[in-house]
Amino acid sequence: MxxxxxxxxxxxxxxxxxxxxxxxxxxxxxxxxxxxxxxxxxxxxxxxxxxxxxxxxxxxxxxxxxxxxxxxxxxxxxxxxxxxxxxxxxxxxxxxxxxxxxxxxxxxxxxxxxxxxxxxxxxxxxxxxxxxxxxxxxxxxxxxxxxxxxxxxxxxxxxxxxxxxxEQLGLELLSRILSCSPTFFEQLVVELLVEMGYGGSRRDAGERVGQTGDGGIDGIIKEDRLGLDTIFIQAKRWQGTVGRPEIQKFVGALQGQRAKKGVFITTSTYTAEATEYASRIDTKVVLIDGKQLTELMIDFDVGVSGSASYIVKRIDSDYFEDA
Incomplete structure (x- = not known):
């Protein structure tokens, strides 16, 4: 059955x-x-x-x-x-x-x-x-x-x-994230970037900033272990589509920090205008939507754990070369 x-x-x-x-x-x-x-x-x-x-x-x-x-x-x-x-x-x-x-x-x-x-x-x-x-x-x-x-x-x-x-796991992850608090989500995206190799440990590589007066910045993370550059993060736990105005606000916040790099992460999607705008500006802004977010979480084991492993094996032709 x-x-x-x-x-x-x-x-x-x-x-x-x-x-x-x-x-x-x-x-x-x-x-x-x-x-x-x-x-x-x-x-x-x-x-x-x-x-x-x-x-x-x-x-x-x-x-x-x-x-x-x-x-x-x-x-x-x-x-x-x-x-x-x-x-x-x-x-x-x-x-x-x-x-x-x-x-x-x-x-x-x-x-x-x-x-x-x-x-x-x-x-x-x-x-x-x-x-x-x-x-x-x-x-x-x-x-x-x-x-x-x-x-x-x-x-x-x-x-x-x-x-x-x-794909089913990704949908379940997204549903669980939407039920969490905005603060937890901001911490999650910083932890994900640390697991992806930015900075060193979570403690010294990333910090959550998301608080009143943060200027539209929800997190800061070092680009590498030496901290040669800084990446600013905006995390939106939304269900509605993110439009160009939100990206423009984030870019303005980056300029206020004299920052050249930013990552905007949302649980929803982006409008075509938002994506086009991010691709044309001088400031480097990477847009990550809900689907990409859950894919990265699965790839880097954030919020998920292994259930079962299966190894598909093939004949080792070299072993039989002299048979």
Whole structure:
């Protein structure tokens, strides 16, 4: 039940946010990949990737598009899984690392002129069914037809689930911040900047100023551990959009302090006019909205703690180099 719910959540979330450019899903690569190997010769992975990219008319930008974690290319990941599935169905073979060729079964499959090769098509071979069933969670007895169909590779599914949990955590953080006092929020943003590496300890790097007569300044923080420069902070625990007048007031307060750098942090958003104004003035003012604030809090462990860790491992090819 838990796995089915998680799979459904991953599928729904992927439909909402994961539509990277025009890169085909991994199943769409299967038939063109097999056709590329139709000559029976050995082909390298790089050569095959180039051929598929040309076949689908993918630009260099599309080929360079990364998974949400930024650890692997989407195109390379999807071609890799298409190759793995074809190999598990014995339609291609890998005589050595980074090189593969079509099998007799693969040649016969192409001779039948299939309109498409996908996971459902591969289920006609027992080797693939065994591979698929082995990959199921223990105790999962539902037939394949009852499992949610997805176009995402396993890595994409994991990263999509992670992004979904992260976004939900961000919303919960924002809700909790809005229920806190303005004083607590001012302290929070100073602590966040300290955790990001500004200054040294919280005690000597940042201080809250937010009090009557502060001139629109809610905090001061050293830019580095030596205190070579100072950054002034304005923290607005708002639900309404922050407009240009508020940014202008903050810039005026900075000028009153003869300051050249400031950070304006809000729990809401900024108008286009406010963003444009901040980008045109000589004083360096960085605008951080509610979404960016919670992302930074998650990244630097402010107001959050670890719940569980999962490490995705890959084959160490160097280990098997001399096997």
């Amino acid at each position: 838990l796995m089915n719910s998680l799979s459904a959540a991953i599928l729904n979330y992927s439909r909402e946010i994961f539509h990277p450019m025009a890169i085909p899903d991994y199943q769409t690569y299967m038939l063109p990949l097999l056709r590329h190997l139709a000559d029976g010769k050995e082909h390298s992975l790089r050569e095959t990737e180039d051929a598929l990219a040309e076949h689908f008319k993918l630009s260099a930008t599309e080929r360079a598009e990364l998974l949400p974690s930024g650890q692997q290319g989407i195109f390379k990941n999807r071609v890799g899984w298409a190759r793995t599935y074809l190999k598990k169905a014995s339609l291609l073979d890998a005589p050595r690392r980074g090189v593969f060729k079509i099998t007799e079964r693969g040649i016969q499959t192409l001779a039948s002129n299939p309109a498409r090769i996908d996971v459902k098509y591969l289920e006609r071979w027992p080797e693939f069914i065994e591979f698929r069933d082995t990959a199921k969670p223990p105790g999962e007895s539902a037939p394949a037809a009852d499992l949610p169909a997805t176009k995402n590779t396993p890595e994409e599914a994991i990263e999509l689930a992670y992004q979904g949990l992260r």
